[in-house]
Amino acid sequence: MNTLKPESSERENQPEGSPPQNSWRIIEFFGRRPREVAIFLLDIIGLISIALAASKHLVKPKRRRIFLNLFIRQLYNTGVRALYINGMIAIFIGALLMSRLFDYIPQQVISTQYSYLFVVIVFRELGPLISGIILISRSATAVTSEIGFLRMTREFQVLHGLGINPVFMFLLPVFFAFPISLFLMFIYFDFVCLLSAYVFIWFSDPDISFLTFLANILEQITLNEVSINAVKALLGGVMIGIISIHFGAKAADSFDDVSHAISNSTTAQLMSFFLINVVLSILAYTQ
Amino acid sequence: MSIEIRNLHIEYPDHLLFDNVSLSATPHEIIAIETKVLDGGTSLLKGIAGFLSGVSGQVLIDGVDLLAPTDPESAFKVGYVYEERGLLSIYNIYQNICLPLQFHTDMTAAEIAQEAHYVCDLLQIDDGLFDQHPHHLNDVQTRTVNLARALIVKPRLLLIDELEGGMSDEFLQDTMERLKERQRDHPMVVLITTASDIVMELADRVLKIENQDLVEALA
Numbered sequence: 001m002n003t004l005k006p007e008s009s010e011r012e013n014q015p016e017g018s019p020p021q022n023s024w025r026i027i028e029f030f031g032r033r034p035r036e037v038a039i040f041l042l043d044i045i046g047l048i049s050i051a052l053a054a055s056k057h058l059v060k061p062k063r064r065r066i067f068l069n070l071f072i073r074q075l076y077n078t079g080v081r082a083l084y085i086n087g088m089i090a091i092f093i094g095a096l097l098m099s100r101l102f103d104y105i106p107q108q109v110i111s112t113q114y115s116y117l118f119v120v121i122v123f124r125e126l127g128p129l130i131s132g133i134i135l136i137s138r139s140a141t142a143v144t145s146e147i148g149f150l151r152m153t154r155e156f157q158v159l160h161g162l163g164i165n166p167v168f169m170f171l172l173p174v175f176f177a178f179p180i181s182l183f184l185m186f187i188y189f190d191f192v193c194l195l196s197a198y199v200f201i202w203f204s205d206p207d208i209s210f211l212t213f214l215a216n217i218l219e220q221i222t223l224n225e226v227s228i229n230a231v232k233a234l235l236g237g238v239m240i241g242i243i244s245i246h247f248g249a250k251a252a253d254s255f256d257d258v259s260h261a262i263s264n265s266t267t268a269q270l271m272s273f274f275l276i277n278v279v280l281s282i283l284a285y286t287q
Numbered sequence: 288m289s290i291e292i293r294n295l296h297i298e299y300p301d302h303l304l305f306d307n308v309s310l311s312a313t314p315h316e317i318i319a320i321e322t323k324v325l326d327g328g329t330s331l332l333k334g335i336a337g338f339l340s341g342v343s344g345q346v347l348i349d350g351v352d353l354l355a356p357t358d359p360e361s362a363f364k365v366g367y368v369y370e371e372r373g374l375l376s377i378y379n380i381y382q383n384i385c386l387p388l389q390f391h392t393d394m395t396a397a398e399i400a401q402e403a404h405y406v407c408d409l410l411q412i413d414d415g416l417f418d419q420h421p422h423h424l425n426d427v428q429t430r431t432v433n434l435a436r437a438l439i440v441k442p443r444l445l446l447i448d449e450l451e452g453g454m455s456d457e458f459l460q461d462t463m464e465r466l467k468e469r470q471r472d473h474p475m476v477v478l479i480t481t482a483s484d485i486v487m488e489l490a491d492r493v494l495k496i497e498n499q500d501l502v503e504a505l506a
Contacts, residue, residue, distance in 0.1 A: 162387050163362025
């Protein structure tokens with residue numbers, strides 16, 4: 001009986017003819033999500049424009065030198081240190097998927113069909129997707145936690161006190177390094193995948209020449225495909241980097257905030273990156 | 288050269304901290320602000336430095352308001368020494384000390400190194416610390432490096448938040464003497480919150496926080 005009391009009193013307080021409390025909650029729930037998404041998108045657009053505006057600092061040679069140190073550090077952490085895991089996954093894909101596929105294609109059309117399938121599966125889709133997932137799981141989470149930690153320890157305030165814009169020190173290197181790293185990871189993934197596929201095919205067919213194998217695949221790659229991959233790297237890299245900064249900078253005073261920031265940013269990055277890939281692939285490759 | 292604080296008002300959303308604080312100081316002056324736990328000393332210094340929102344009033348250095356957001360020279364007018372942390376974790380100690388000059392000036396690396404070694408020698412910071420990162424330092428070393436980074440830009444207003452924590456009396460006295468030595472070469476007003484008798488004895492004036500204002504402390 002007691003549990004019913006608040007409900008009945010709430011109902012008594014409502015104006016006559018107004019929807020019941022639960023309806024308001026449902027309306028509020030459905031209204032809040034689009035509002036949050038809209039604010040998130042505006043934040044992302046805002047951060048991109050802030051990064052572009054801060055790029056003017058790069059005109060000064062001394063500041064450019066400071067930037068380059070941070071940029072190279074970011075590129076090394078993001079691109080170079082990911083080569084191992086990127087290469088391992090590329091070897092698995094090449095060995096398990098692409099070399100098996102070779103066995104199922106009739107010999108008469110193998111040179112054209114296999115190369116075409118390699119480009120469609122690996123170059124267009126798997127390379128970008130897996131590289132993006134590695135970038136998100138390895139580097140973007142690290143950037144989010146680093147920014148969260150810097151916020152917690154008030155290092156942005158220290159920079160402000162030194163007359164240095166934190167955007168220059170932390171946003172710009174990520175803004176430029178992530179797309180470049182991602183594009184290099186695409187290329188590396190494709191190359192290692194191609195190499196491992198060749199090695200496993202060679203075990204079953206030692207007569208096949210690597211140069212012919214490579215030439216057949218390169219023949220299928222058009223400028224359009226390279227451009228689309230570059231756009232995927234540019235948009236995907238920028239989005240992943242900016243989302244990391246966005247959520248990292250939201251952390252306030254506790255490690256709990258940093259944990260939330262990492263999980264929220266990873267979710268947002270995966271959704272954004274998959275969306276960018278799917279939309280670009282559909283736009284570019286649908287006949 | 289003069290420093291003048293006019294009608295400084297510092298307010299947090301739920302709490303008025305300082306109301307109508309005014310203060311004038313001349314170069315070569317060290318002003319100690321006697322503080323107790325949670326009486327707002329740190330907030331006062333941060334408010335003067337322009338680190339806080341909810342601050343109104345003026346902090347005039349040679350007639351230019353430091354709190355005006357458009358002053359590009361503020362990094363060279365004010366040095367701030369944090370009570371704890373205050374160094375950038377991505378850089379080593381040497382890079383932390385040199386960063387303001389690297390970012391804001393066209394000085395060569397050799398000129399910056401000369402300045403850095405000068406302030407480090409003055410404050411007895413061992414060269415062996417240069418390659419260390421902030422998390423390797425203890426509290427006293429961190430504060431001393433903070434002080435070196437603040438002094439390297441030759442500020443006209445130096446704000447120090449409780450220098451004494453963890454320092455022996457001899458080390459604190461020595462550091463204060465060296466600060467005075469630097470002040471003789473490069474005139475600046477030093478505003479230092481403290482609970483230390485040594486700092487208050489060496490200061491030219493001692494103020495205390497009372498009724499949301501700064502008042503002269505009795506000797």
